[in-house]
Amino acid sequence: xxxxxxxxxxxxxDDVPTGALVSNQGTTSIADTVVSKIAGLAAKDVSGxxxxxxxxxxxxxxxxxxxxxxxVNHSQGVSVEVGETQAAVDINLIAEYGVAIAxxxxxxxxxxxxxxERMTGLQVTEVNIAVADVHLPDEDADDNEDSDSAPRxx
Numbered sequence: 001x002x003x004x005x006x007x008x009x010x011x012x013x014d015d016v017p018t019g020a021l022v023s024n025q026g027t028t029s030i031a032d033t034v035v036s037k038i039a040g041l042a043a044k045d046v047s048g049x050x051x052x053x054x055x056x057x058x059x060x061x062x063x064x065x066x067x068x069x070x071x072v073n074h075s076q077g078v079s080v081e082v083g084e085t086q087a088a089v090d091i092n093l094i095a096e097y098g099v100a101i102a103x104x105x106x107x108x109x110x111x112x113x114x115x116x117e118r119m120t121g122l123q124v125t126e127v128n129i130a131v132a133d134v135h136l137p138d139e140d141a142d143d144n145e146d147s148d149s150a151p152r153x154x
Contacts, residue, residue, distance in 0.1 A: 021085060021121050030120050032082050036075035039089045039127075042115035043078070046107045048099035050135035053077030054092050087122040094133045105129045 021028045040052055053076040077092040095104055109127040116124050
């Protein structure tokens with residue numbers, strides 16, 4: 001109740017947005033890197049995804065992993081746009097040969113949406129998937145030949 005000469009601000013619960021990230025007790029903001037890591041891990045979990053990222057980003061990622069103390073970049077090949085309550089995800093991936101790409105994309109999309117929404121509370125508005133390449137089984141054989149050769153130093 002206000003007395004003459006004093007002012008009060010009446011705020012109803014309807015004036016304050018509510019949800020998982022915004023409440024009467026405060027707001028929660030989630031960094032783009034958090035969402036991109038979640039999306040990257042969720043995409044890699046889908047059977048038929050060989051790797052994330054295009055050729056250049058994978059090469060840089062491989063170099064980063066070889067540096068002592070370097071870490072795996074779980075958000076490689078993933079870009080996101082994060083707002084206050086929504087997120088959009090773009091994924092660049094390499095599919096395993098023989099996998100139906102349309103089914104793979106649907107599975108990746110479903111897994112990314114479920115993971116991001118469950119872990120962050122953000123509504124995922126879209127997941128765009130670009131298949132950059134198809135990994136052939138004989139490409140692994142070429143990689144193994146190099147590692148099976150005699151050691152360079154003794």
